[in-house]
Amino acid sequence: xxxxxxxxxxxxxxxxxxxxxxxxxxxxxxxxxxxxxxxxxxxxxxxxxxxxxxxxxxxxxxxxxxxxxxxxxxxxxxxxxxxxxxxxxxxxxxxxxxxxxxxxxxxxxxxxxxxxxxxxxxxxxxxxxxxxxxxxxxxxxxxxxxxxxxxxxxxxxxxxxxxxxxxxxxxxxxxxxxxxxxxxxxxxxxxxxxxxxxxxxxxxxxxxxxxxxxxxxxxxxxxxxxxxxxxxxxxxxxxxxxxxxxxxxxxxxxxxxxxxxxxxxxxxxxxxxxxxxxxxxxxxxxxxxxxxxxxxxxx
Numbered sequence: 001x002x003x004x005x006x007x008x009x010x011x012x013x014x015x016x017x018x019x020x021x022x023x024x025x026x027x028x029x030x031x032x033x034x035x036x037x038x039x040x041x042x043x044x045x046x047x048x049x050x051x052x053x054x055x056x057x058x059x060x061x062x063x064x065x066x067x068x069x070x071x072x073x074x075x076x077x078x079x080x081x082x083x084x085x086x087x088x089x090x091x092x093x094x095x096x097x098x099x100x101x102x103x104x105x106x107x108x109x110x111x112x113x114x115x116x117x118x119x120x121x122x123x124x125x126x127x128x129x130x131x132x133x134x135x136x137x138x139x140x141x142x143x144x145x146x147x148x149x150x151x152x153x154x155x156x157x158x159x160x161x162x163x164x165x166x167x168x169x170x171x172x173x174x175x176x177x178x179x180x181x182x183x184x185x186x187x188x189x190x191x192x193x194x195x196x197x198x199x200x201x202x203x204x205x206x207x208x209x210x211x212x213x214x215x216x217x218x219x220x221x222x223x224x225x226x227x228x229x230x231x232x233x234x235x236x237x238x239x240x241x242x243x244x245x246x247x248x249x250x251x252x253x254x255x256x257x258x259x260x261x262x263x264x265x266x267x268x269x270x271x272x273x274x275x276x277x278x279x280x281x282x283x284x285x286x287x288x289x290x291x292x293x294x295x296x297x298x299x
Contacts, residue, residue, distance in 0.1 A: 060089030106279035134191035200290035219252030232258035
């Protein structure tokens, strides 16, 4: 199976052939993967060098000129380092772009803290008008990328990762998907956390929801799942900072007595290297870690 990042570069290159309004903006990262696309479209594959603030500012300028920029680098360099430009050159100017990250919370574990961005979605939550997609499989990443590229002039963040589920599910952007129904609570698994969440809840009488779009948050879908389960106990399993979506759960269930357990990466920095899979386990995001926490909460 190819990775989400490999699928992204292949699909984005094809999209450049299909839509003359699209442009890809890079800051060195993945430029080798767009070499052929740059030969075919030298005016629409733009590498600004190691200048992440300029990366986003250039996207804002392209959008003001009527283009639909697809902007790509590692998450820490796409959301965190140029956050002021994300806020001003896109949001304040009222223009859209498709930000496509790689690396996520822990993929590039050997790169250390500079290459980890567990707070990226929480940071975007401080701004208005962002759609956030978190695919769990390369097929889902392709579907969400194509949707984002064609999504008018909206501001869209597509969060890619090495961490992936074994099989894709059909994607309906903006809607949570019911994977399993039960009456002891609701587990909402985001993107690549689905496989571990399903394994962790095997034999437990819980509803499992799957989210590939987390903003806007599908409050109606969550309420419907809570209504069917009869229990307003909700467990969030997210591949980024624990509890990032908890305020949106509270808002969706504001008139109901409910409990929320947010599971994700810890705020405490994991000061070790290793592989992304080892970081998943160290954060308690593998099936064994999830099962203990979910079972204790639902008891």
